[in-house]
Amino acid sequence: MSEPSGEGGMHLPVEGVVREVVIPAGVAGAAELVMDVRCYAVAQPAGIVIIDTGLPGTEDGIAAAVEALGGTFGDVRDIVLTHLHMDHVGSLFAVAERAPHAAIYAGGEDSADIRAPRRVTPIGEGAVIQDFGVLATPGHTKGHVSLFHEPTGTLFIGDAAATEGGEVNRGPEAFTADAALAEESLERIADLGPDRILFSHGAEVASPADALARMVGGPYHRG
Numbered sequence: 001m002s003e004p005s006g007e008g009g010m011h012l013p014v015e016g017v018v019r020e021v022v023i024p025a026g027v028a029g030a031a032e033l034v035m036d037v038r039c040y041a042v043a044q045p046a047g048i049v050i051i052d053t054g055l056p057g058t059e060d061g062i063a064a065a066v067e068a069l070g071g072t073f074g075d076v077r078d079i080v081l082t083h084l085h086m087d088h089v090g091s092l093f094a095v096a097e098r099a100p101h102a103a104i105y106a107g108g109e110d111s112a113d114i115r116a117p118r119r120v121t122p123i124g125e126g127a128v129i130q131d132f133g134v135l136a137t138p139g140h141t142k143g144h145v146s147l148f149h150e151p152t153g154t155l156f157i158g159d160a161a162a163t164e165g166g167e168v169n170r171g172p173e174a175f176t177a178d179a180a181l182a183e184e185s186l187e188r189i190a191d192l193g194p195d196r197i198l199f200s201h202g203a204e205v206a207s208p209a210d211a212l213a214r215m216v217g218g219p220y221h222r223g
Helices: 059-068 092-098 179-192 208-215
Strands: 014-023 033-042 048-051 076-081 103-107 120-123 132-136 145-149 154-158 162-164 167-169 196-199
Touching: 014 059, 033 059, 033 196, 048 059, 059 092, 076 092, 132 179, 154 179, 167 208, 179 208, 196 208
Parallel strands: 048 076, 076 103, 103 120, 154 196
Antiparallel strands: 014 033, 033 048, 132 145, 145 154, 162 167
16 A cells, blocks of 8 residues: 655555454444454665554565565564554564564553563654654553654554544544543644544545544544
8 A cells, every 4th residue: 555645745655454353242332343453564764664463363464565565574673563452463473573673662551561572662752763753642552652754744543543434533432541541642643733644443534634633522432
């Protein structure tokens, strides 16, 4: 899905990996919930960055995404986990073992609870990973982080928000650790006004900053 992004025709080479998960009725609401799970490989100056590792068994899809960027796992320098939920770290062992040169990062409040084959470096507000700035966006989990590529105005939002039917919405409240804190993070992201948002659940939407602003202040989606 490598697509141009940002003003002036700047280009951020991104490849996404999409899988589907079914959440049984009664877990996130009265009805069964079918949702996609997305993780990303991004070409950066010092090597490829993988953002989340998806569900267990996603490593071959990530390998294909890396290859589509013209690289191999040997070119992966950073693995950034937006948070500790299994649909975001499920293939961490498999990916990290195939990408031996990659450092692993996660938000400070989540990092200690993530099992990994080597050290997970805690990161927080203001950290920089290649051309990405780290934003602390807690609420979905205590240590949730988002990544902002300022040169192209591209935000990797993790689970701070999702999309459905072309609109931005919150994830199920059942999976949100602190709804009030999550709302503060959403307000901050909306104020940022990103040109492009890549979601962990749901496809991109047109005018994402406007769609996010419309959603902020409304009720949680309860399934």
